[in-house]
Amino acid sequence: MTGTAPLIWHGETGSEAATESLARKLAGSLVPGIALLLSGDLGCGKSVFARGVLRGLGVEEAYITSPTFTLVNLYDEGRMPVAHFDLYRVTDPDELDGVGIEEYVEGAGVVIVEWPEQGAGYDFGAVLAVRLEDDPQDPDRRRITLTAEEPLSRECLHVFEQQYAPGG
Ligand SMILES: Nc1ncnc2c1ncn2[C@@H]1O[C@H](COP(=O)(O)OP(=O)(O)O)[C@@H](O)[C@H]1O
Numbered sequence: 796m797t798g799t800a801p802l803i804w805h806g807e808t809g810s811e812a813a814t815e816s817l818a819r820k821l822a823g824s825l826v827p828g829i830a831l832l833l834s835g836d837l838g839c840g841k842s843v844f845a846r847g848v849l850r851g852l853g854v855e856e857a858y859i860t861s862p863t864f865t866l867v868n869l870y871d872e873g874r875m876p877v878a879h880f881d882l883y884r885v886t887d888p889d890e891l892d893g894v895g896i897e898e899y900v901e902g903a904g905v906v907i908v909e910w911p912e913q914g915a916g917y918d919f920g921a922v923l924a925v926r927l928e929d930d931p932q933d934p935d936r937r938r939i940t941l942t943a944e945e946p947l948s949r950e951c952l953h954v955f956e957q958q959y960a961p962g963g
């Protein structure tokens with residue numbers, strides 16, 4: 796066996812703060828070149844998760860906005876540069892040509908992408924996929940699944956798994 800099966804981590808959070816805390820912890824295991832793809836329905840917590848990652852990387856801005864209208868926000872003050880994309884309003888993957896994603900993918904920092912499916916077919920490189928799902932029984936609960944399929948993202952997820960302790 797050559798270890799090609801995806802590495803998958805499942806978790807749950809019971810509040811916005813818990814999701815942000817989980818994302819902060821994941822930030823600690825990220826390395827340059829990783830693309831965090833955040834998927835899930837509107838309001839499931841993609842922007843909350845992105846904010847946690849940014850804060851975990853040392854971005855101090857009190858209020859981190861989602862780049863829904865600007866497509867990308869860039870942060871240079873943390874442990875490494877971060878390009879946070881929100882592709883919600885992209886209707887044709889060709890629109891990404893003008894956005895400059897290729898300048899950031901597999902670059903010196905981390906790329907965070909909300910609504911990656913809007914860029915269908917785009918190769919984000921070392922992908923660590925984050926899936927957030929609502930719980931129909933509890934409006935504050937989210938099921939979170941992290942999946943890594945290639946060596947760099949698998950290594951990050953492995954480090955995270957070793958270090959993560961819920962609530963810790
Ligand atoms: N466990 C949870 N994790 C994340 N967000 C939660 C949770 N429970 C409730 N929420 C709420 O869900 C909303 C998530 O919003 P947001 O992150 O902007 O979603 P998205 O970017 O996916 O559209 C916020 O209003 C947040 O308070």
Ligand SMILES: [Mg+2]
Pocket residue numbers: 841842861881909
């Ligand atoms: Mg959002």
